[in-house]
Amino acid sequence: MNMIEVLNTFLVKIQDQAHVLPLIHQADVQINLRCGEQIVQLIIKNSTIMSLQNSEVQPSKYEITGSPAAMKQLLNGTERLRVLEQQGRLKVSAPLRTILLLESIFFLTKAQEHPLAKII
Template sequence: MMEMIQIFLIKVKERDHIRSLLNNEDGLMVRFICGHQNIDIFLKNGECTLLHDPSENFTECEIYGEIETVQQLLSGERKLRSLMQKGRLQVKASFRTLLLLEALFYLTKIDTKSYRII
């Protein structure tokens, strides 16, 4: 799971047109919850970074699901709202945040054939 997140972060940094979506002053913390594993990323001022100690209070979004489902989301293979409608993901966020994340995940489509994901 962590490898997929790191690949996602690299793809966001490589694509300037995506970074413009992340120009927000307040920042947004997104927490992926897969079983007992929590991974936090932070989106602010055109950057997307991994948080190792999410002790600060930022606007939060939580995405709950199985590892395989979250990997499908991060790779752009499946869309966020589609996975939510099918009951494969649960998301705690405002509608505006959902739309931002939908665009971000879809536009960063990862070619999983060129990466080895365990």
């Protein structure tokens, strides 16, 4: 699964996660996600989150760069952004406040079983 497919899955999942949406209510962030030659821009603005791919990508002062495996872990919410950065698997150029916001968004959006699924 390439980064665009993983990102698209993330974008679908976040719409089902009502508890995450207040985090992006006041956010205004543009960040480029770079995996080799592939660049996707994630835009969080006016309570929405969307992506632009390759030819549509605008220059951004914030960027996350890393391997496809590390990017997948980030977008799936299976590992925290700062942990991946500390391990040297992702390089992040953004202010700490932005990093913490993105980490919260990615981690809280991870695929989770519905709490009642185990009971039924």
